Amino acid sequence: MPETPPMTPPMTPPMTPPWTPFALFGALAVLAWGAAALDAALAGGRWPGIVTGPLRGAARELVRQRRRTVMPDVPLVRAGVCALPAAAVLAAVVLPLGERPVADLSVGVVWFNAMEVCVWWALWLTGWGVNSLHPLIGGYRFVAQGLAYELPHMFALITAALGAGSLRVSEIAAAQRGLWFAVWMPVAFAVYLVSAVAMAFWGPMDRPVGSDIAGGVRAELSGPDRLVFEAGRYLLLAVAAAAAVPLFLGGGVGPALPPWLWTALKTVAVLAVLVWARHRLPGVRMDRFTRVSWLVLIPVSLLQLLVVGVVVL
């Protein structure tokens, strides 16, 4: 991360109301549920089934036994599984719910990125710990995926921070009152969306949990382990979509409606696009994608960074 001195003198943010953590948690849960329902609807599900499907799935895992593999490393698996939703929620604490986030850190973008990187850890531990081959291969796949997406992802985040001259997410959102970053740094926005899908191992980038390796990392999970893992997966997708709003889509800025509602609407729109992409695109394998990532995505995101840097100067 380059050290970008804040353009505006650092202001002391007003206290966040004590109910915001609950609002954040509720909003994320609703978004995750909505993503699962939309996914089922696009897959041709019918009306009550698409809404009750995730609930029935959750009920099912609550009454199910854990699957025990031969000589698993149980603490590692538990840590990995629990880290997934934890990383998603912790990444979300710096995202403004309307105008203010739960924790308005001065290094919000770095915090967000650091929490995302915990997903590498979570998937690798889960895949490794259960001591079974398909999850292990899923873990390999996610590490390869991380090598492909992480650098372009970081450059996209830095570009937004550079455009606003701040690493504070609320200030990045506030810097877009005139023009959304998605409009004047479209390459960074596109790279962010691609890498967000990869980070949430969703849709075309879901090969680490792909059906061709029997569910990959989660192949041996059942009962509460699977419930926490799947919940974490959808939460992560929701957080990846929600972060696009303050970083590139102007945050809560919009006519007529209150900021929180604009934030929600924009988040739902991005989330819908990400869910839709799963149905529109076949799986993308890293043995082919990494070349494009390093030879195309990294150079163009650096170029975007340069352009933004020159404009800001």
Next chain:
Amino acid sequence: MGLSERLLRYAAGRPRPLLAGVPHGTRVRLLAEAELTRRGWPAARSPAEADLLVVCGSPGAALAEAVEVVWADMPAPRARADLPGDLPPERVTAALDGAARHLADGRAQRLDVARRTGRSGGDHGQDEDHGSGMGGPGGLEMAGRGPDRDGLALDRLCLPLGPVLPDWPAGLLVETVAQGDVVQEARVEVLGGAGEERFWDEPWLEAARGRSVTRDEAARRTAAAHLDSLGRLLAVAGWDAEASRARRLRDRLLWERAGGEIAGDVTRFTRRVRRSRTLRWMLRGLGTIGPAPGRDGRVRGGAPDGPGTTGDGSAPRGPGTAGGAPGPAGPDRGDVPGRLEGWLARTEAALRGLGDGTRLTGDEGPRGPVGGRPPAASPAAPPVSPVLSVLSVMPGLLAGAELAAARLIIASLDPDLDQAPSSREAARA
């Protein structure tokens, strides 16, 4: 028991079935898949995810053993539906209903758990894992080392693929030695099932036996067979949306007796698949079967230049086949997207025969000559079943492939093991 009982019953409204395909159980598998789609029960990807095991067909000893391992790997609550190959459609529905009821039955589930813990001393982690396709290194032997394709010394792991995996040819077991996720060696086995039925070749076999079969029936079966293969390949390629579209079209052709109106939907499907640049990018260059010396490649479908495609299967093939090469019924030459395109083209070609009420005479089934009648040209040579030539090229194609590529290659060959002789071993590398 109030709450957990209620949760159990609520969850049983939407089980996650794992299908175990068995050779000669294709018809019942298709019936079960159509019924599961109708009910909106999403398929499980592994035993740990499944709570309903649907065995489609009557497995032989080796396959039954593998199915038992999968059954033992399934955590409670669980239920099982065994569908013998000759089960009538309405009984398929009844069997699934029964399994769902068993799943919702708290008492039965508790008994099942008690029985299991009693038998294995409270530790069902001791289940032997070979053959399930899901397990770890079963007897906990340490992985040996060996040089890999990139010149590194990496652990060599024995990774069996199949016989119970999603989107996998029924009865196929591919024993691989893998380093990382790169397949170093592969050995192909066929685990058979009881019965004689060869669902995809049925119209041609019936016609050869002298029964009257319409060309419409053959067209339906051909198109459905290719759509089934397409569904598998697209699912393995990670494109669930188009895979389920292919399967839906297949079901409409077979069970809903869809007429000419289906052609438009099929065209939309083939167009979407053909237009996907991502799919081509991902599949290009995988599993290439080079041109054989005798140029006896099966080039069928769109281009009408192959002399072997017209009329009966007894028509002369390419010039190279006269030398006794057993190659006429092999898989398509080219790579995975080439075979995908072959299926798309042949599906469209077959649909043109829909509604043709004339009598079927040929021997050319969806996967080549069905062997219903001996080839007139060389009655001495036993007809080579198409599946055997597919299985014989498979190990060579898999060696050196990364696991995802290996799965795609296998899906693009999609051997129909209903055609295989019911021996345990069919091919070795």
